[in-house]
Amino acid sequence: MLLNDKTVIITGASRGIGRAAALECARQGANLVIGYSGSESSQPLVDELIGEIRSLGRDATSVGAPAGDPNTGDKLVDAAVSHFGSVDVFVNNAGICPFHSFLDMPRDTYLETVNTNLNGAYFAVQAAANRMKEQGNGGAIIAVSSISALVGGAMQTHYTPTKAGLLSLMQSCAVALGPYGIRCNALLPGTIETDINKDDLADQDKRDYMIGRTPLGRLGRPEDMAGPIAFLASDMAAYVTGASLLVDGGMFVNLQ
Numbered sequence: 187m188l189l190n191d192k193t194v195i196i197t198g199a200s201r202g203i204g205r206a207a208a209l210e211c212a213r214q215g216a217n218l219v220i221g222y223s224g225s226e227s228s229q230p231l232v233d234e235l236i237g238e239i240r241s242l243g244r245d246a247t248s249v250g251a252p253a254g255d256p257n258t259g260d261k262l263v264d265a266a267v268s269h270f271g272s273v274d275v276f277v278n279n280a281g282i283c284p285f286h287s288f289l290d291m292p293r294d295t296y297l298e299t300v301n302t303n304l305n306g307a308y309f310a311v312q313a314a315a316n317r318m319k320e321q322g323n324g325g326a327i328i329a330v331s332s333i334s335a336l337v338g339g340a341m342q343t344h345y346t347p348t349k350a351g352l353l354s355l356m357q358s359c360a361v362a363l364g365p366y367g368i369r370c371n372a373l374l375p376g377t378i379e380t381d382i383n384k385d386d387l388a389d390q391d392k393r394d395y396m397i398g399r400t401p402l403g404r405l406g407r408p409e410d411m412a413g414p415i416a417f418l419a420s421d422m423a424a425y426v427t428g429a430s431l432l433v434d435g436g437m438f439v440n441l442q
């Protein structure tokens with residue numbers, strides 16, 4: 187197992203990519219702190235996920251707190267330490283992408299997107315890194331960035347800068363935290379079918395277009411992200427830091 191007895195924190199883990207990553211980390215031997223928004227509607231999903239993790243023979247606890255709140259990272263770290271005694275891996279995954287055109291972007295939509303996806307991530311990564319430094323055994327930090335860190339989208343002008351920001355944050359943190367043995371990497375998913383793009387992909391033309399751009403001939407599934415996240419979290423990636431792992435079915439390189 188790749189993550190035996192490690193403590194892994196994952197934000198936005200109630201569903202989608204975060205959930206699949208949590209289950210894979212549990213299969214690989216980790217105990218989990220499940221970060222979620224704290225909304226009532228998420229609670230049953232979180233309870234079900236914790237049940238699944240326990241049925242895999244591992245343990246999990248949850249923290250309901252908004253990703254954009256600068257104190258959320260401290261709460262996640264406190265929960266990891268009080269339940270499991272350490273923080274070994276931190277996966278910053280929570281994110282939103284409310285598709286909207288640029289010229290009439292509501293200021294609140296822009297600010298909420300940047301706050302949830304990037305500002306909260308900064309403080310959460312800082313909290314996890316301080317704990318890892320204190321423990322003195324290194325650690326692994328992974329930010330779920332996106333193919334959108336590299337390319338634009340007319341309906342994503344508020345979103346793509348947050349994903350480029352996360353990629354850049356991991357690069358700079360790799361430099362800042364390397365001396366403590368803390369590795370920092372970015373995962374760049376392509377188009378993965380989850381709730382974040384359910385409405386967008388309900389448009390059959392858009393869906394066919396995205397599939398057509400993907401050499402592997404299908405959209406991604408959350409499970410496709412889980413192995414790469416577990417790899418980056420594990421000692422198999424002991425010399426990988428400051429890297430970005432594009433997991434997109436080949437979409438990015440498909441010019442013509």
Ligand SMILES: NC(=O)C1=CN([C@@H]2O[C@H](COP(=O)(O)OP(=O)(O)OC[C@H]3O[C@@H](n4cnc5c(N)ncnc54)[C@H](O)[C@@H]3O)[C@@H](O)[C@H]2O)C=CC1
Pocket residue numbers: 197198199200201202203204221222223224228251252253254279280281282283302330331332333334374375376377378379380381382383
């Ligand atoms: N689905 C895709 O095609 C891609 C997704 N990503 C990124 O992957 C990450 C996960 O997204 P998906 O699993 O696709 O979508 P999703 O909508 O299924 O999951 C998003 C998760 O973030 C949580 N979340 C949202 N706002 C939050 C808040 N304010 N506080 C705490 N948690 C909050 C949600 O509760 C949910 O658990 C996001 O950062 C997204 O930008 C990146 C590239 C492609």
Ligand SMILES: C[C@H](O)[C@@H]1OC(=O)[C@H](O)[C@@H]1O
Pocket residue numbers: 283331332333334339342349375376377378382383386
């Ligand atoms: C929400 C989008 O469909 C998804 O998110 C991203 O980061 C990429 O732009 C994907 O297409």
